[in-house]
Amino acid sequence: xxxxxxxxxxxxxxxxxxxxxxxxxxxxxxxxxxxxxxxxxxxxxxxxxxxxxxxxxxxxxxxxxxxxxxxxxxxxxxxxxxxxxxxxxxxxxxxxxxxxxxxxxxxxxxxxxxxxxxxxxxxxxxxxxxxxxxxxxxxxxxxxxxxxxxxxxxxxxxxxxxxxxxxxxxxxxxxxxxxxxxxxxxxxxxxxxxxxxxxxxxxxxxxxxxxxxxxxxxxxxxxxxxxxxxxxxxxxxxxxxxxxxxxxxxxxxxxxxxxxxxxxxxxxxxxxxxxxxxxxxxxxxxxxxxxxxxxxxxxxxxxxxxxxxxxxxxxxxxxxxxxxxxxxxxxxxxxxxxxxxxxxxxxxxxxxxxxxxxxxxxxxxxxxxxxxxxxxxxxxxxxxxxxxxxxxxxxxxx
Numbered sequence: 217x218x219x220x221x222x223x224x225x226x227x228x229x230x231x232x233x234x235x236x237x238x239x240x241x242x243x244x245x246x247x248x249x250x251x252x253x254x255x256x257x258x259x260x261x262x263x264x265x266x267x268x269x270x271x272x273x274x275x276x277x278x279x280x281x282x283x284x285x286x287x288x289x290x291x292x293x294x295x296x297x298x299x300x301x302x303x304x305x306x307x308x309x310x311x312x313x314x315x316x317x318x319x320x321x322x323x324x325x326x327x328x329x330x331x332x333x334x335x336x337x338x339x340x341x342x343x344x345x346x347x348x349x350x351x352x353x354x355x356x357x358x359x360x361x362x363x364x365x366x367x368x369x370x371x372x373x374x375x376x377x378x379x380x381x382x383x384x385x386x387x388x389x390x391x392x393x394x395x396x397x398x399x400x401x402x403x404x405x406x407x408x409x410x411x412x413x414x415x416x417x418x419x420x421x422x423x424x425x426x427x428x429x430x431x432x433x434x435x436x437x438x439x440x441x442x443x444x445x446x447x448x449x450x451x452x453x454x455x456x457x458x459x460x461x462x463x464x465x466x467x468x469x470x471x472x473x474x475x476x477x478x479x480x481x482x483x484x485x486x487x488x489x490x491x492x493x494x495x496x497x498x499x500x501x502x503x504x505x506x507x508x509x510x511x512x513x514x515x516x517x518x519x520x521x522x523x524x525x526x527x528x529x530x531x532x533x534x535x536x537x538x539x540x541x542x543x544x545x546x547x548x549x550x551x552x553x554x555x556x557x558x559x560x561x562x563x564x565x566x567x568x569x570x571x572x573x574x575x576x577x578x579x580x581x582x583x584x585x586x587x588x589x590x591x592x593x594x595x596x597x598x599x600x601x602x603x604x605x606x607x608x609x610x611x612x613x614x
Contacts, residue, residue, distance in 0.1 A: 217431060220445060224435055225312050228319040231257040238322040238384050241341065243334040244434055245504060245526055246327035247352065247373055247519060249400050252438040253393040254384040259319050260435050261337065265293035267307045268300055269479025269589035277303060278590055291333040292558040292589035298340055321347045323383045325376070329354035329529045331561040348383060350376055354524055359531040361524055369520035394512035396438040397519070401510035406446035407433045408506045413453040414497040415546050418462025420453045422495055423473045424486035425463060426502035433505040462495070469494040469610050470547055474539070475554030476501060476562050476588040481596070488600060492607045498546045500527050500539075501562070528562055532569060543579060549610050551581040552603075557593035580613065582606040 231237035240256035242248050244263065251258050268274040274292060277299030282288050284302065286295050300306060301318070308315045324338040324347055335351055342349035352372040355365050377388045410429065413420050421429070429449060436442035456462075471489070473496050478485065489496055504527060511518035527538060543551070551573065553565035560566070570581040584602055587593035 217428070217445075220436070220441055221431055222312055223441075225308055225315060228257050228259055229312075229315045232319040239319045240380075241321040241324040241338065243326040243330065243338070245330055245523060246325055246334075247376065247523070249393060249396045249438050249515075249519065250373060250376055250380065251325060253396045254380050254388060255386045256323075256380075256384060257319070258435070259321070261297055261318075261341075262293055262334075263431070263435050264300075264306070264308070264318060265297045265589065266479055267311070268296045269293075270482060271307045271310075272480040272591070273300075273305070273307065274480065274589035275591045277305065288558075288590075290558060291331065291337075292587055294333050294337045295558075296589045297337070301341075301344070321345055323347055323380065324349050325380075326351040327354060327523060328352070328356070329523050329526045331528075331559075333561075348379065350379060352376070354526075354529055356529045357531045358524070358529065359533045361521065365524055366517055366520045369524055370516040373516050373519055390515070393515050397510055397515050398512040399440060399443055400438045400507065401512065403433060403437045403439075403442040403446060404505065404507040404510060406443065406450055408503075408508070410446055410450050410453060411498065411502055411506070412545075413450070413457060414495075416457050417470075417547065418460070418464065418467040419470070419495050419497045420456035420461060420463055422463045422486065422489075422497065423499045423502065424477075424482050424496065426499065427477045427479075427482060430502050430505060437505070464490050464493060464495040466493050467495045468492075468614075469549050469607060471496045472539075472542060472546060472548045472551045473499040473501070473554065474551060474564055475499075476556045476559050478554070478586045478591075478594060479589055480591050481586075481594065481599075484596070485599075488603060492603070494607055494610075496552070497548065498542060500542075500564075503542075504528065532564075532567065535564060536569060536573060539573060540577065543573075543577065548579070549613070550579060550606065552606075553581060553583045555583050555585050557585070557587040558590060559588055580606070580609055 240251040241259050244260050274296035278295045280299035280302045281295035326334045326338045432442040432445045507522040509522040555565050565583045
């Protein structure tokens with residue numbers, strides 16, 4: 217993992233120093249396949265923001281973005297990343313010797329299937345770097361996806377081709393897109409198999425493992441490298457299953473995490489649940505990079521369907537149906553809903569969903585307050601107290 221992520225960032229750094237290679241910025245669940253098929257090196261600012269959060273520097277950087285007009289209430293991925301840019305800081309410099317800055321974009325491409333924040337985020341950098349900005353606008357709060365949705369999104373994806381050809385200097389080749397999409401599909405299928413191993417008892421991995429292992433599925437989908445990585449990881453996990461080796465010693469409780477990770481507390485939370493013999497086996501977040509609908513024989517329509525079906529953009533009815541399947545498949549004893557202060561789009565606890573699921577399934581849930589990057593929104597003591605009490609409740613149910 218360390219090596220392939222290093223190779224990825226060094227290649228981006230190298231691409232910004234030559235006129236021959238172009239860099240495209242892309243939202244994390246955006247049309248990366250189109251960009252790769254046209255020869256772009258693809259950079260994902262959300263991955264950079266997760267690094268800011270995990271290295272626990274985001275909280276100190278957010279106020280710099282607030283000072284230029286971005287509200288403390290909006291996505292702390294956006295504010296911490298822009299704050300880092302304003303302070304001329306990047307964790308890449310510490311992680312990878314010789315890298316001094318984020319790569320300069322030749323074009324920025326967003327997809328609003330996650331939220332509107334990605335559009336504003338990319339617009340900031342478009343102005344800073346004087347680079348063109350392109351976007352697609354996904355239908356949101358959809359229950360059932362229909363042909364109208366698919367046709368509209370497919371047309372928007374197709375409309376990206378001409379301006380991207382001009383910027384890249386390359387002619388679009390449908391065979392190249394099919395090749396890239398095929399690799400993305402293989403990566404997605406393997407990533408699903410990796411996450412599905414957690415349905416075994418004991419689970420060979422946790423949600424916290426998944427947040428780290430998802431790296432290639434985000435930044436390298438559409439490449440053979442990602443496919444090879446997940447084949448290796450899946451083999452290791454299957455061996456752990458054969459050896460009855462769980463991620464948590466003496467696993468007693470199985471939990472589902474809904475919402476964003478708290479990046480600055482991954483280790484602390486992982487250790488807290490482990491001490492309670494509780495395994496957080498799965499999450500909606502890590503599953504966001506599973507695109508089962510990709511089909512290289514029908515590239516634009518299948519991308520439209522896959523990127524529109526994303527959990528975060530669906531109506532509560534569709535989300536609840538999905539969670540019911542996950543609860544059953546992963547054999548969970550309870551759900552933890554993360555109410556993220558600055559990420560309302562990936563927070564599902566504010567309109568009665570935990571109560572509806574508990575009433576229908578009899579499954580207990582816990583809502584924890586926090587944030588993906590802004591640690592000022594989290595009380596570590598309160599989090600621990602709430603988790604301890606929740607585990608006691610589960611013990612009573614057992």
